[in-house]
Amino acid sequence: MSQYTQQPQFPQAPTPAAQARNGLGTAALILGIIGALSGLIPFFFWLAGILGIIALVMGLAGRGRAKRGGATNKGVALAGAILGLISLIMSVVGAVILFKAVDDAVDDINKATSSSSATKESGDGSAKSDGKNKGKKGKGGAAGEDAETLAAGDSAVYEDKLTVTASAPEPYTPGEYAIGHTKGNKAYKVTVVIDNAGTKKFDAALVTAEARAGAEGVKAEQIFDEKVGELFTGTLAPGKKATAVYAFDTPADAENLVVEISPDFSHDASQWDLKL
Template sequence: MTVSTPPDGEKPVDATPDDRDPWRPPPPGPAPASRGPHPMEPLLLPQPRAVGMGIPALVLGVVGVAVGMLVFLFWVSWLPSLLAVVFGCVGLSRARKGLATDKGMALAGVVLGGCGLLIAIGSGVFTGFVVKAMVDDKREQVEEVRASAEAQRKTSEAEEKARHLSFGASYAFGDGLKVTVAKPEPFDPDSFATGHEKGNKAFQVTITVANTGTERFELDPGLPRVNDADGATTELVIDGSGRQKIISGYVLPGRQVVGKYAYSLPPDAAGTMEVEFSPDEEQWERSYWSGPTP
């Protein structure tokens, strides 16, 4: 059997026996690709539990207690103490649920916050009592001063009222001196009198100073002051009759001195008169005797 020549002139390749063997196993193919490692599920690591509100609760509790111990700042300790209690309760709740690990600090914050609140409340109550006691004491002092002033006013009014007497009455000045002003008597000045105008009415005032004490007393009364019915000061009448007598010198124990003075009053204000007198004006205020004229 002949093999035809290819048209391009090349010689055909002779077939090998292997190419013609139908029972021959197929030639080995390429080596299989290497397989990678078997895929594994990622490891689930336990998540760390977060720190809760224990630290701020503890810090605020310490601050509340520390501030509460200060004398002038205790009144602001309630705020950090209250926040410490709130944060501590929140921290304890989170710790029970397993969301936080600071249960001890949260509990300490609650305890310290409670102590801070107690300190703030106790200090406030104590301060309130102290302030109330101070206010009550000041009020008592004011009441005492007011009562003393009222008593002094009433005493002064009583003394002032006691120093206004009617003619013929006696007033005790002190040191055993007792003064009596008699009811005025008409006085007829002589022709040489001074201080008396024509048409006026003249009256004589008799003053008696008695020493009821145990020691003599030097009198320094000055002249009595006499006012007419209108309250105007009247003129002292001096004449040559010798009927006037001025009080001066000493008055012995158990003795008395008598002074006589004449005064001229205008006719339209001569219905009443007032006499002011003191045995020693440097020691005692004047007393007043008043009443109608004859």
């Protein structure tokens, strides 16, 4: 009998593998996506910046963990870090855009306030005669304040050499699908010409027109169809003119039409009393 007894061999259980720690990479990707989307809106530049920094740090940390074998989502972590960097860039761009817009708005308000104060002090808001055409100069103030009512063909001339002219009303037949016309009423069209003889651009898109008809001053609705109703649009460069044709709906017995044209917020509105 052998001196040594052979011990039986039992298979050993495999050592459990360490669980992958992918939390950093996944969190970096999520925060990077949210940060990049926030950066698309300039107002949320601060949120994009905060999330971008966190995503960048967590993404780099997750990538380092993956290199050491502690995680398996190296690509996800790298994507999160890249999105974090993009969020930071968009945050800076958004901040610049937002602050510039605020500065421009403040400058515009200050200019409008200064112009209004200067006009009231100098009395430029009053009407005056300008050769053959009656003119009205000045910016700011209430519409029609100390202003002369103009007649057909007269021009309102402002201190910045912006000139607005309204023609005599002409009878108009609205189209079949016209908007603003009431059956039994009459319609008249008025041609308005804006001449920018100044040195600065004029935003014609801010021009508005209103009208009242008859002795009672009943509001005359503006008519829109395929021929009339197209408003002023775009910017009017110095030395250029723009023309628009307005049509208004009036009671059948109205004998006059008062048309009010307001160039923009910094110019007084001007009125024309037109005989029908």
